[in-house]
Amino acid sequence: KAGVTQTPRYLIKTRGQQVTLSCSPISGHRSVSWYQQTPGQGLQFLFEYFSETQRNKGNFPGRFSGRQFSNSRSEMNVSTLELGDSALYLCASSEPPIGAGGYTFGSGTRLTVV
């Protein structure tokens, strides 16, 4: 079956702009989680969606938001971009019960803010 698909793979944005990233989970997976990965901070949890509802949220400012659609596809949005938002953004899906089998990650979206 197809893996987790993230688009776009690479993105360059200017400070102050906003960006939307997309994630299509593995068919049948209802949970989608988003992570930010940077060399200094490692993998930082952003949020998790399950059946269109945000179930968990990490410690990120309100500029970071997300949503999940009825087909389990998810988007995350970052508004008023800052240089420090440059990172690899990873989407991960899992099948219920959540956590038992671990995540399947996408290849990520590399965001560069200039």
Place this chain on the structure above:
Amino acid sequence: TQLLEQSPQFLSIQEGENLTVYCNSSSVFSSLQWYRQEPGEGPVLLVTVVTGGEVKKLKRLTFQFGDARKDSSLHITAAQPGDTGLYLCAGYNFNKFYFGSGTKLNVKP
């Protein structure tokens, strides 16, 4: 606060050597996963361990979950250049995953 501490942070070895990576916590986890990540890609799940004391083998990789479910280790026998990558452990509790900071392994031919 990192709930999971991995050691060492960096490891550079010659092909054919053995190595062990550690993942430690003061918290008890209901399950623990190990992932490997290559540059520019997302982490790939290697194994999930659930029972305290559990040992799983994946070819030359041996994973162990501590008896108290607070720690884990990954042992690689006769490392190969293809084992190069970032190794991440992740503990699962109360609907959340907690990732370690990772061990960057470089295996030189």
